[in-house]
Amino acid sequence: MQAHNYYAPTPCHPPANVPNPAGYPLKELGTLLAPAVIRHQVNTGVAVEMIASYARSISHVCVQDLFDVQRPRCAPSPVCAYDLVSADSSEGKDTASRPFIGFLRKYEEEQTELNAAAHLDRLADTAAWKAQMRALNKRLDQAATEGDDLKDLKIEHKQLIARRPDRAADPKLIVDNVTPGALENMIGAGSKSLFITSTEAGGLLNGRLGRSTDLLNNAWDATPIPKDRVDKERTFAIDYRVSGHLALQGPVLQSIFARTGHLAHGSGLTARMLLTVPHSTLGNRFLRSDQSATFDEIDALGERVTALLKEGAARRQRAEARRIIVFSEQAARYFDDTYNHIQANLGRGQILHDVAAHAGKSAEQIARIAGMLYGIEGREGPLQVDVLERARIIGYWHLDQFLAHFGSGQPGDQRVIDGQVVRQALVTIASRGLGYIARGEVKKWCTKPLTTVRFDQAMQLLIDQGYVLLHKRGRTLLVAANLWR
Template sequence: MSFFNSFNINMPLQGVPFPGYMPLPLLQAAVNEAQNNVKAPMPLIFSGALAAIAVASQGLVDVCKPTGQRVPTSLMLLSIANSGERKSTAENVFIGPIRTFQKEQNIIYQNALSEWVARHHVWETKKKAILKSISKMTSSGVLSEEEEQRLFDHENHRPAKPKKFKLLYDDSTSEALFSGLNKSLPTAGLISSEGGGVLSGRALNDLSKQNAIWSGDSITVDRASAESYEINGARLTVSIMAQESAFKDYMDRRGEVSRGSGLWARFLVCNPRSTQGTRFIENGTMSWEYRDKFSARLVEILQKNIALLENPDREKQVIYFSSEASGIWLEIFNAIESEIRQDGYFSGAGDHASKLADNIARVAALFHFFEGSEGDISISTLNSAVDVCHWYSDEFIKLFMPQPVEQVDAFELNNWLQNYRVGKGRYIRKNHIRQYGLNKLRGDDRLSRALDALRLQGVISFMKIGKTVYVDLMPSLPPDGYAQLVIMQPNKSLL
């Protein structure tokens, strides 16, 4: 099995469809239903669902890669879409149940907090009484050993302040996020469907700490005005949906630093095509049957997270790959590694490639756990993770390693010319391409650059009859009678 057998890596990918089918009954049905109802781009819908699964599951399960390394199942996701693409709606379909669960837990927390305040007042009153007694005895020259022991015993029975079930963070500072991971739940989701606030704020300021948490490493938070602390075993999933302008502004300000730190290499990114103009209402009744089943499974997992409040060091379930799936994962790892070479697909994107197989393992484990599968990760589940991460990887390359304009133009032009090859024949006038071809190539200079790029690839060649330039769409074939009328010049630009 080759990771790259589904496309020509020498051509830029434009509009490659998101994986249409995955043998994941619960997730697939819920995503399809949501896309049918919301009609936002499918990748936005899927990223929202994947983020919800990761947030709910990461505190409970880790995955053991076939190399033997155990890693978190936390994810980082970035979805870029402009206003009107229904980012908030797409996200809320699946993150909404987590917010509802968190609100319900907050009511329980507020009741417990009120009870704790009362108990703490009583405890403080008793402590003051003991201290007053010790003070009197000391002033009178009477030994106060018994009262002092009472004080020690009293301190040991200080009422414990309840911990808040804080799982989701939005427009948060990194300080607040790390404090929550330390004092409340050791697992969290930094989630925003209007990611401009996150990108322009301070949540992503501590890049080294963000990277360390993603890897499952411990971090130390040093504070000048308060006691420093260490966070061990915390889990953090990040999901940002942002407009193109907000992302561009962030990259202009901090892009070089964040890319250099390896932050974006960890992200599953997408910039999907708009669905605006195609979101027609087919009937007035919308069913949310599968979303409700998805939510029920999510709540079942969230209930298990409550135990982390009292026992943050609780041992996590480790998910393993089956022997067959392990072999395939290793092949994929090696295929990715081979493409980091200088002329490989990931040349210049080694940071992303080095994290890709890790992300595949995490996504596969999340699929396996959320679907309630028995045993180890199967080949079919791994293949689903491969298809999804493969698609996200192509999006990363398009976003962070854009092709030169003439290469993209050449690719799209060649697709247009292919229809002519099949339907009308071998030769076509350059002016015909300019007049009836792609709108963006109506200008002579841009069209000439795209045609020259195709000529250098050997896809076409040129010939001239008088002052008219013709394009030979099948230069590998011997010249026919028509071509004999002119001098063929396959290695020279006539444009």
């Protein structure tokens, strides 16, 4: 296939009976995911793109502990995904999520019941081990007090430490209210596969976990995470996988990014998120007495998700490595074309420049989506170009969403909002006949308090757009409003 010479997702035409004003590429989800999404939309009337985000997200979860994907000339990467949905109250976030999150909750409950006896055994083993340790510590204390040789007791202590039972815990998959420390503990206990989710994620993003961007970034990359404890040796969380799906109301998202957006964007957290801003269905979701809900397609997806989750758990028990999905020769060339195409649109003056941090991750996001499709559909052999092309279309749709929400001049661009404040200050200064003044003085005229970072970003945007005249006096750079702009 030839490289694309302009940035635009390939159009998709979903079934006529499914409202899809945002043009979500439904058919690219394939013959298992797409029918489940369509069926849930027909049953509920909720925005199809929001339903699709949940269906795709849980599909990443069920394959993330079975597969890694290896892009050309790169080390294997996880197939995990972070999703962020911005939808206002009563738009059906809980309704959209219910059957798909329900697959995971049902699996979790079944595993807890199956592990009930083993859980009690582990509790008993742990209690017995602690009793042995207390007794041994008393013998060590006594021997040290009496000046006896401690050599044999130290060997016995090492042997007992090595026999420490695994911590008794219910199998955990869904994490919906977690602190950074708790997340580190869960992924630090060995090979774990977790899913962070919330349909009202404002509290989570405003809280400690939302500010722990390094931890969340490392979790997306499955990077070993060190954990230091007082008087204990350093440990590492390794061989884990974490996906996430966070949904919150639009005003809450705007409020969070108005205060801390620079942290999320600058840290790379939003670069790792597949954004969905669904169209409003308020006033259009009517009940009909002649309509009956059916769930065959949804149940079929649930059976596949459960089977893959069980397969992942069995792999861990056997201590086997995850399967690595490699690219076919044709898919590798197509991936290079896609990567280069995105890169060509990242430069200054190009359409993706203002969201370069996010767009720069798009090629990897596409590879992860392709890995998810490969796993959920039970593919064998190298990744073929047809799967990669479907993943590219889905990835580009989410990239479009991010560009529309956070690109320059869009409602979510905090620089534009702050730029209006700074420009009004410059106009006020000009109306007083003050002419050129130092940048720092302009900040004092702003009617809304701005941090230094936000003021500098807004000023640079105004300069780039030609709203500011510059004048150098010695080593000082002075500014004034360009009233002719």
